[in-house]
Amino acid sequence: MSxxxxxxxxxxxxxxxxxxxxxxxxxxPKEKKEYILVEFPYPSxxxxxxxxxxxxVGADVYARFQRMKxxxxxxPMGWDAFGLPTENYxxxxxxxxxxxxxxxxxxxxxxxxxxxxxxxxxxEINTTDPQYYQWTQWIFIQLFKKGLAFKKEMPINWCPQCKxxxxxxxxxxxxxxxCGAEVTRRNISxxxxxxxxxxxxxxxxxxxxxxxxxxxxSQINWIGASxxxxxxxxxxxxxxxxxxxxxxxxxxxxxxxxTFMVLAPEHPLLDKILKVCSEKKNKEIKEYIKKSKKKxxxxxxxxxxxxxxxxxxLYALNPVNKKEIPVWISDFVLSSYGTGAIMAVPAxxxxxxxxxxxxxxxxxxxxxxxxxxxxxxxxxxxxEKGTLINSGPINNLSxxxxxxxxxxxxxxxxxxxxxxxxxxxxxxxxxxxxxxxPIPMIFCPQCGWQPAKExxxxxxxxxxxxxxxxxxxxxxxxxxKEWVETTCPLCGGPAKRETDTMPNWAGSDWYFLRYIxxxxxxxxxxxxxxxxxxxxxxxIGGDEHNTLHLLYSRFIYQFxxxxxxxxxxxxxxxxxxxxxxxILGPDSQRMSKSKGNVVDPEEVMGxxxxxGSDILRIYLMFIGPFEGTMAWNDQSLTGIKRFLxxxxxxxxxxxxxxxxxxxxxxxxxxxxxLHQTIQKVSxxxxxxxxxxxVAGLMEFLNxxxxxxxxxxxxxxxxxxxxxxxxxxxxxxxxxxxxKIKSKSKSIFLENWPEFxxxxxxxxxxxxxxxxxGKVREKIxxxxxxxxxxxxxxxxxxxxxKKYLLGKKPKKIIFLPDKLINIVI
RNA sequence: GCCGAAGUGGUGAAAUUGGUAAACACGCAUGGUUUAGGACCAUGUGCCGUAAGGCUUGUGGGUUCAAGUCCCACCUUCGGCACCA
Numbered sequence: 001m002s003x004x005x006x007x008x009x010x011x012x013x014x015x016x017x018x019x020x021x022x023x024x025x026x027x028x029p030k031e032k033k034e035y036i037l038v039e040f041p042y043p044s045x046x047x048x049x050x051x052x053x054x055x056x057v058g059a060d061v062y063a064r065f066q067r068m069k070x071x072x073x074x075x076p077m078g079w080d081a082f083g084l085p086t087e088n089y090x091x092x093x094x095x096x097x098x099x100x101x102x103x104x105x106x107x108x109x110x111x112x113x114x115x116x117x118x119x120x121x122x123x124e125i126n127t128t129d130p131q132y133y134q135w136t137q138w139i140f141i142q143l144f145k146k147g148l149a150f151k152k153e154m155p156i157n158w159c160p161q162c163k164x165x166x167x168x169x170x171x172x173x174x175x176x177x178x179c180g181a182e183v184t185r186r187n188i189s190x191x192x193x194x195x196x197x198x199x200x201x202x203x204x205x206x207x208x209x210x211x212x213x214x215x216x217x218s219q220i221n222w223i224g225a226s227x228x229x230x231x232x233x234x235x236x237x238x239x240x241x242x243x244x245x246x247x248x249x250x251x252x253x254x255x256x257x258x259t260f261m262v263l264a265p266e267h268p269l270l271d272k273i274l275k276v277c278s279e280k281k282n283k284e285i286k287e288y289i290k291k292s293k294k295k296x297x298x299x300x301x302x303x304x305x306x307x308x309x310x311x312x313x314l315y316a317l318n319p320v321n322k323k324e325i326p327v328w329i330s331d332f333v334l335s336s337y338g339t340g341a342i343m344a345v346p347a348x349x350x351x352x353x354x355x356x357x358x359x360x361x362x363x364x365x366x367x368x369x370x371x372x373x374x375x376x377x378x379x380x381x382x383x384e385k386g387t388l389i390n391s392g393p394i395n396n397l398s399x400x401x402x403x404x405x406x407x408x409x410x411x412x413x414x415x416x417x418x419x420x421x422x423x424x425x426x427x428x429x430x431x432x433x434x435x436x437x438p439i440p441m442i443f444c445p446q447c448g449w450q451p452a453k454e455x456x457x458x459x460x461x462x463x464x465x466x467x468x469x470x471x472x473x474x475x476x477x478x479x480x481k482e483w484v485e486t487t488c489p490l491c492g493g494p495a496k497r498e499t500d501t502m503p504n505w506a507g508s509d510w511y512f513l514r515y516i517x518x519x520x521x522x523x524x525x526x527x528x529x530x531x532x533x534x535x536x537x538x539x540i541g542g543d544e545h546n547t548l549h550l551l552y553s554r555f556i557y558q559f560x561x562x563x564x565x566x567x568x569x570x571x572x573x574x575x576x577x578x579x580x581x582x583i584l585g586p587d588s589q590r591m592s593k594s595k596g597n598v599v600d601p602e603e604v605m606g607x608x609x610x611x612g613s614d615i616l617r618i619y620l621m622f623i624g625p626f627e628g629t630m631a632w633n634d635q636s637l638t639g640i641k642r643f644l645x646x647x648x649x650x651x652x653x654x655x656x657x658x659x660x661x662x663x664x665x666x667x668x669x670x671x672x673x674l675h676q677t678i679q680k681v682s683x684x685x686x687x688x689x690x691x692x693x694v695a696g697l698m699e700f701l702n703x704x705x706x707x708x709x710x711x712x713x714x715x716x717x718x719x720x721x722x723x724x725x726x727x728x729x730x731x732x733x734x735x736x737x738x739k740i741k742s743k744s745k746s747i748f749l750e751n752w753p754e755f756x757x758x759x760x761x762x763x764x765x766x767x768x769x770x771x772x773g774k775v776r777e778k779i780x781x782x783x784x785x786x787x788x789x790x791x792x793x794x795x796x797x798x799x800x801k802k803y804l805l806g807k808k809p810k811k812i813i814f815l816p817d818k819l820i821n822i823v824i
Numbered sequence: 825g826c827c828g829a830a831g832u833g834g835u836g837a838a839a840u841u842g843g844u845a846a847a848c849a850c851g852c853a854u855g856g857u858u859u860a861g862g863a864c865c866a867u868g869u870g871c872c873g874u875a876a877g878g879c880u881u882g883u884g885g886g887u888u889c890a891a892g893u894c895c896c897a898c899c900u901u902c903g904g905c906a907c908c909a
Contacts, residue, residue, distance in 0.1 A: 042909050083909065156907070167907040214828060218904080221827055424906095431907065504909055543829090548906065582903085622849075624836065629829090629902070636836065636850045643849090645864095680840095692838070695848035702848090768844050773890040775844055813889055819843055823889045 005605070005612040008731050013113065021067075021748050022118045024074050030532050034071040036063045037512050037574075039541035039549075040078045040125075042504075043104035045089060048111040049591055050599040050632055054620045055580040058690055059540045060117045061621060064727035065685045067118075068752040074533055075118060076515040078125035079105045080508045082501075084167060087435035091467050097435045098463075101128055111602060116613050116730045123518045127437075127507030132514060134458030135524045136507050137440040139556060140429075141451040142563060144441065148194045151449065154428055155293070156473070158186035164469040165432045174294070185293040188473055190430035191439060191500065195555050199223050199422045202554055211577040218547045224423025226250050229407055231416035233261060233343065235269075235316040235327065237276045243269060245316055245327070248338035248421050251345070252410065253402035255320050256391040257366035258343040261327045262309070262355070265292040266335035273312050281313050285329060292331035307332060307355045318343075319415045321392070330355065336425050346379065353379035366391050367399060427552065429503060434467040434476040436501030444488035444495035453489045459497070475499040509553040512536055512573065513566065524565055531567040539574045540688075546579055578688060581628040588631040599632050608641060614729035615640045621690035621728055643698055644732055647721070650705065651736055654713050671759055673703050674717055678755035681724045690728075697725055715740060720753045769794050770821040771803040787814040794820065 016022070038059035041052055063075040081101045090097040105126065112119065125132055143149040157166040161181035165188075170177040195202075203223050206216050228250035235243050245261060263269065265288065274282050288310040309330035316327050332351055333342050346356035347365040356363050365375045367386040380386070388394050394402040410416030430439065440452040440459045452459055462483040467476050477499040478484060488495040510524075516533045517525045541549075557573040560566050566573075584590055585597025592598065605612035619640045624630045677700040684693035700721065704713050719740060726733035726747050737747040762783060767790070769777040777799050781790070791812070794800050804824060811823040 039909095044909095080909070085908080165907080169908045171907095218828065222906085224827095428907070433907090503907070508909085542909095543903065544909075547827095547904070549909085588902095622836090627829095628837095630836075633836065633850090639849045642864095683840095691836095692848085695838075698848055766844080770843085770890075773843095773888090778844070811889060813843090815843065819890095821843080821889055 005608070005610050005731075008610070008735065009114065009116075009613065012731050012734055016746065016748070019746060019749070021746065022075070022120050023122050024072055024120055026529055026532060028072040032070065032072045033074065033533060033537075034066045035074045035512075035533050035536045035538075036066065037076070037515075037536045037539045039539075039545060040080050040508070040511060041108065042080050042083055042085075043101065043108045044085060045100065045104055046593050046598060047104075047107050048115075048601055050601050050604070050620075051583040051591060053115055053601040053616065054583050055540065055542070056112065056117050057115060057617050057620050058580055058626050058688065060115075061617075061685060061690055061727040062538070062540075062688060063118055064730070064748070065682075065752065068723070068727070068748065068750065070751065074123075074515065075120055076123040076125075077112065077117070077119035077121070078123075078511060078515070079108070079127065080504070080511070081105065081126055081128040082436045082507060083504050084169075084433065084435070087433055087467055090435070096463070097467065098128070101126075114605065114613060115601065115617065118730075123515050125511060125514050125518055127511065128435075130458040130460050133437045133507060135514065136437050136502065136510070137452075137457050137459060138454060138524065139510065139560070140502070140506070141440055141454065141457075143193055143559065144449075144451050146559075146562075148197060148559070149429065150192055150194070151189050152192045153187045154190045154192065155185040155187050156190075156432075157183050158473065159183055163471040163473070165473050182294065186473065188432075190428055191441075191498075193427040193429045195427045195552070196422055196424055198555050198558055199225065199424050201558055202424075202551060205554065205558065205572050208572050209577070210575055212579065215546045215550070215577050215579065219551055222424060222547050222551060226421050226423075228252065228419060228421060229410055229416050230339070230419040231255070231319065231343065231410060233316040233319060235314060237272060237314065241272070241276065243272065245269065245341050246339045247341050247343050248419060249343055250421075251348070251399070251403070252406040252416065253388065253391075253394065253397075253399050254345045254348050254366050255318070255343070255406060256394075257345040257347050257364045258318055258325065259346060259356070259362040259364055260325050260344045261316050262330045262333045262342050262344055262352075263312075263327065264333040264335040264340040265289045265329055265331050267329075267340045269341075270329070273314065277313055284310055285312065288329060307351070307358050309355060309359065311359070319413070326361070328355075328359070337423070338421055347375050348379055348381055350379045350381055364390055429506070430500035431503050432469055432473055432475045433501055434461070434464060434469075436503070437461075437506055438477065439498045439500050439502055441498040442486055442489060442495045443498065444491060444493060446493055447488055447490045447495075450489050450495070456489075461501075475501060477501070505549060505552045508549060509556045510560070512539075512553075513557075513560075524560075527565075527567060531569070534567060534570045535573055535575045538576045538578065540578055540580055542582070543579045546577070550574075550577065578627070580626055581624070581630065583623075584629065584631045586632050591632075604634065604637070607637075611641075611644055611729070611732045614644065614732040617730075618643070618694060618728045622694040624691055626688045626690055643701070644729070646701060646705070647725075647732075648736065650701070650713050651718055651739060654715055654718060655739065667707065668763070670704060670707050670714070670717060672762060673700060673707070674720060675755040675757075675759040678720065678724065678753050679757075679760055682752070682755070685727065694728065697721070697728075700724075722747065723750060723753050765817050767817070768819040769797075769800060770819060771800070772823055773821060776800065776803055783817050785817075787812075787816075787820075790814065790820055 036059060038056060063073050067073045086097045086100050090100055127133060140149060157168065157171050159166055159176040159179065159181055161179045162176060166176060166183060171183050174183055175181065176183050203220065203225060206219055228248060229252040230246060230248055231252060233245045233247065235245055237243055274285060307330065309328045312327045312329060314327045315324040318325050333340065344352040344355065346352040346361065346363045348367060353363065363375055366389060367380060368389045369380050369386040373380050386399060388397045388399065388402050394405055397405065407418045438459045438461055440457060442450050442452060444450055462480050464476060464480060466479070469476060470478060484497050484499060486495055486497050487493065513525045513530065517529045520526055554573060557566065561571055585595065585599065587597050589595055589597055601616060605616050608615050615637060619637050622640065677696055680696040681693045684690065684696065704717055722733045722737050734747050738744065764780055764782050766778050767781040768775055769779065777797060807824045809822045809824050813821040
């Protein structure tokens with residue numbers, strides 16, 4: 001940043017800070033509150049990049065606008081600072097994650113201030129601060145107490161060479177990112193949070209929100225509720241050992257077409273099957289299970305992949321026709337979805353069909369489609385349409401009718417029931433890493449798992465010398481004996497602490513509550529304060545958080561709502577969610593350090609003598625739609641500089657002309673343009689259409705420059721113009737404002753201009769004349785003319801006569817003050 | 825694979841939701857100004873055509889007086905997919 005801008009920045013920053021214009025009081029009336037939330041960043045080592053600047057400036061323009069509209073705006077910022085990159089960096093540089101985080105947040109904050117982001121820093125939070133995460137831990141304890149957190153064996157990615165657990169991101173093409181060894185799956189005992197208990201509420205709650213459609217859709221799809229039936233298939237392992245396989249299906253009406261069954265390789269029945277089968281089979285099955293452990297879920301269900309599987313040698317009974325059907329094992333069935341077992345209806349499911357083809361299994365069509373179909377060629381999957389066949393008593397019914405009939409029948413016979421299944425899976429909450437919130441649980445050999453006492457919170461992360469994950473797959477915390485060994489909160493006997501830490505989501509799913517009451521020592525948040533500020537009026541964030549972060553966050557909020565921690569009148573935390581776009585590197589690739597395409601906002605600001613941050617801010621808002629994805633390209637920056645230069649010049653020449661009295665008369669046309677611009681800019685900012693708001697301001701400047709003779713523009717017009725521009729260019733507008741008003745109060749303490757709707761109407765318009773839908777002429781007309789009057793004028797025009805060729809019009813379409821279309 | 829979004833000039837993009845396609849800006853061209861360069865000012869700039877005129881919003885079809893916008897089919901690109909945050 002150049003000296004000139006640096007000086008202005010420091011000058012105004014201090015004045016605004018002293019005025020406390022960004023700080024918001026809890027005492028102001030609730031009616032005028034506006035809670036504007038923008039996702040807090042992960043403070044990486046490379047500093048703020050241009051994408052951060054883009055979304056934060058957008059949120060900031062919106063916040064400044066609302067303040068000037070007289071709203072009591074809560075616009076806070078904090079740090080989501082736990083995470084793998086910091087931990088990895090600490091390992092690499094042999095430094096402490098705490099110190100790195102402190103450095104990174106300091107850099108981020110300094111850069112944010114340079115960008116003139118108007119956050120209320122008195123409410124700053126940091127997820128790695130024990131004063132903050134004691135409440136993250138407190139929430140976990142409540143989840144445990146309500147039975148929503150439990151331990152279970154779950155698979156993780158495991159690198160057998162590095163002997164550590166890997167995040168999905170660290171697995172590239174099935175290989176370890178660090179050493180290149182083949183990654184396997186390994187079961188370890190992990191904390192699971194039962195988000196599925198809230199599936200229905202998370203769905204229904206969406207109706208109360210005003211999220212943009214695509215966000216709602218992604219939440220609905222992720223929860224993925226499907227109606228169907230749970231059905232029991234009996235199976236005989238031996239003459240004395242009778243078992244059953246429970247399956248979930250969305251199409252119980254196709255039960256007559258079920259010709260085989262498939263178990264997931266993790267299915268619990270496999271242990272029993274392995275005991276009864278032949279030695280050869282045993283070996284074959286074990287081999288298959290071992291292989292499937294290497295694959296991720298995504299690979300397993302990939303339709304393009306060749307189906308694999310192994311026959312158990314056993315048969316189950318199809319409950320409708322008592323037919324014996326073979327039981328197979330295949331990894332395209334997931335243990336985490338449904339019951340981990342399926343009935344296969346190869347005629348009407350593509351995956352089942354491929355499996356049947358490969359292993360030569362029977363295919364029985366049970367739905368006859370309306371069009372031609374050969375079941376030897378592919379499955380008929382459009383099962384809502386058609387007629388039931390080969391299905392005994394439900395023949396000739398429609399699939400819908402058959403569905404209800406089957407549910408009733410299954411229930412009567414006691415072999416099945418109506419069931420709802422969710423795509424949503426329970427939340428794996430454990431991480432075997434150091435840099436996260438310790439899970440506040442203690443294992444006592446006598447009393448089992450016990451939560452830490454709430455008065456002992458926070459359970460602080462101990463300072464360690466080594467952060468490297470351990471050979472056993474346990475968290476590095478397990479190495480610190482004096483920390484691990486503790487006493488049982490229940491019986492007082494010797495016990496051990498949980499050494500896993502929480503996922504990154506844990507700290508970020510409730511942070512918006514802490515901003516409301518960041519210093520509270522007694523409670524997570526004061527209920528009265530929460531009542532005043534909730535719900536978040538607008539939540540601005542990236543697409544990548546529209547599904548998971550938002551869902552987890554809503555879940556935790558709903559859980560806290562059940563506990564009575566948050567006000568009962570607000571069952572949902574976020575009123576509106578909008579997602580901002582992404583700025584890609586100049587090469588149209590996602591910005592990343594390794595690609596070397598990261599654009600640094602400080603460098604961009606530094607290119608301009610004066611108004612560095614103002615130019616960058618306006619440019620970012622002008623470059624494209626706020627929701628859009630765009631590649632960084634700084635060609636047009638110079639256009640913004642010209643824009644500001646022109647304004648400065650216009651103001652100077654107006655002041656030179658009339659420093660005391662405003663004797664430039666405002667003509668009616670200028671009045672109209674002013675009010676139209678106030679309307680447009682206000683509306684656009686409200687709808688986060690910042691790019692067209694800026695374009696509107698540019699148009700306004702061009703118009704008033706053209707309208708005013710001798711380049712003198714009325715000071716009143718210029719004042720309004722500066723007010724409209726001020727959310728985009730704070731320093732520039734404040735400087736110019738002071739120039740005009742001399743020793744006035746800050747522009748940010750002024751009110752946003754209001755428009756008069758009577759004055760936004762043009763007196764004259766360009767009227768469009770079409771012949772057969774083609775534009776043939778445009779004429780200047782005064783507004784308010786009736787159809788007859790317009791017809792009289794246009795039929796006299798020689799250009800129009802030419803097109804009519806003396807014929808009589810068949811039809812005339814007339815839109816007042818806009819267009820006439822003559823059809824001949 | 826599943827889910828979602830998007831295809832408009834040389835470039836970034838607009839288009840009040842069915843009513844003037846290309847606003848605003850960059851770039852480019854010509855002229856002016858300038859010792860030169862830069863900066864600035866003025867004019868022009870979708871494509872074809874000397875012109876009259878014709879054509880134009882990924883491709884093909886449809887609805888309508890009228891389609892970038894609505895409907896059907898197709899092509900292409902991008903994003904998310906549960907341990908990155």
